Amino acid sequence: xxxxxxxxxxxxxxxxxxxxxxxxxxxxxxxxxxxxxxxxxxxxxxxxxxxxxxxxxxxxxxxxxxxxxxxxxxxxxxxxxxxxxxxxxxxxxxxxxxxxxxxxxxx
Amino acid sequence: xxxxxxxxxxxxxxxxxxxxxxxxxxxxxxxxxxxxxxxxxxxxxxxxxxxxxxxxxxxxxxxxxxxxxxxxxxxxxxxxxxxxxxxxxxxxxxxxxxxxxxxxxxxxxxxxxxx
Numbered sequence: 366x367x368x369x370x371x372x373x374x375x376x377x378x379x380x381x382x383x384x385x386x387x388x389x390x391x392x393x394x395x396x397x398x399x400x401x402x403x404x405x406x407x408x409x410x411x412x413x414x415x416x417x418x419x420x421x422x423x424x425x426x427x428x429x430x431x432x433x434x435x436x437x438x439x440x441x442x443x444x445x446x447x448x449x450x451x452x453x454x455x456x457x458x459x460x461x462x463x464x465x466x467x468x469x470x471x472x
Numbered sequence: 473x474x475x476x477x478x479x480x481x482x483x484x485x486x487x488x489x490x491x492x493x494x495x496x497x498x499x500x501x502x503x504x505x506x507x508x509x510x511x512x513x514x515x516x517x518x519x520x521x522x523x524x525x526x527x528x529x530x531x532x533x534x535x536x537x538x539x540x541x542x543x544x545x546x547x548x549x550x551x552x553x554x555x556x557x558x559x560x561x562x563x564x565x566x567x568x569x570x571x572x573x574x575x576x577x578x579x580x581x582x583x584x585x586x587x
Contacts, residue, residue: 367514367531397576406562406578407515452514459530460505460576462515 366390368455368463375468377443385438385466387453396429396436397454399462400447407452410438443470474498478563478579485553485586493548493582495563503566504546505576506530506538508559515562521546553586560584 368389375383387396395414399407413429413436424441436455440447448470453463479494497504502523507515507530517530521540535557537549546565550557560583564576 399576406581407576409575409577412574454576459517459520459528461517461531462507465514 367461368453370453370463370466372466375466377470379445379470379472380442383440383443385451387436387463389434389455391457393434393455393457395456398427398438399452399454400449402449445470476563476565476577476579478582480582482583487553487586489553490551493561495546495579496544497565499565499567500543501565501567505564506548507562509562510559555586558584558586
C-alpha cells in the first residue's frame with residue numbers, strides 16, 4: 366500500500382515555512398525523505414529510524430510517529446533551491462515511495 | 473567515482489520488442505532496486521535485490537524480469553514491450569542492512585518510449 370502524502374502541492378514565498386505529511390497503513394521500520402527536481406533523479410534528504418529521529422539537511426528536519434505510522438517533513442525559512450517534488454519512502458518489508466508533494470518557492 | 477550507472481539513457485521501442493536496461497554500481501552495495509516513474513507521478517518499485525543471486529518482486533513486477541549474478545550489476549529485462557511501459561526507469565542501490573536501509577543512490581534514469 367503506497368503511503369499517502371499531503372498536501373499534494375505547496376506554493377511558498379522565500380522565507381516561509383512548510384510542513385509535508387506522510388501517512389502509511391502499515392507498521393514502519395523507517396521513513397526516508399527525498400527531493401526530486403524536474404528531469405533529475407531523487408536525492409536523499411534524511412532517514413528516520415524506528416525509535417529515533419535524524420536531522421540531515423540544512424533547515425529541513427523531520428519527525429517520525431511510529432504509533433500513528435506517520436512522518437512529517439519541516440522546511441523552515443524556505444529558499445528557492447527547495448523547489449521540487451518531495452517523496453517519503455516508507456519501509457516495512459520493502460521501500461515504497463509516497464504519492465509526492467510538489468513544492469514551489471517564489472522570490 | 474561513478475556511483476550508479478544506467479544505460480541507455482533514452483530508447484524508443486516498438487510494441488512487442490524486448491530490451492534490457494543495464495544498471496551497474498561501483499559502491500559494493502548489497503541492495504539494488506528498480507523503480508519506474510510515469511509522468512507527473514511517484515516512483516513505483518518493480519523489483520529489488522538484497523544480494524547476488526537473490527531477487528524479489530516489488531509493487532509492479534508484471535512484464536519485467538531481473539537477474540543479479542554479481543554484486544555490481546542488476547539488469548532489468550522488458551519482454552514484449554507495451555505502451556503502458558512507457559516511463560522513466562530508475563535504478564538505485566544502498567549498502568546497509570535491509571530492515572534499516574540507508575541512503576538510496578539513484579542512477580540518472582532511462583527514458584523508455586513504447587510506440
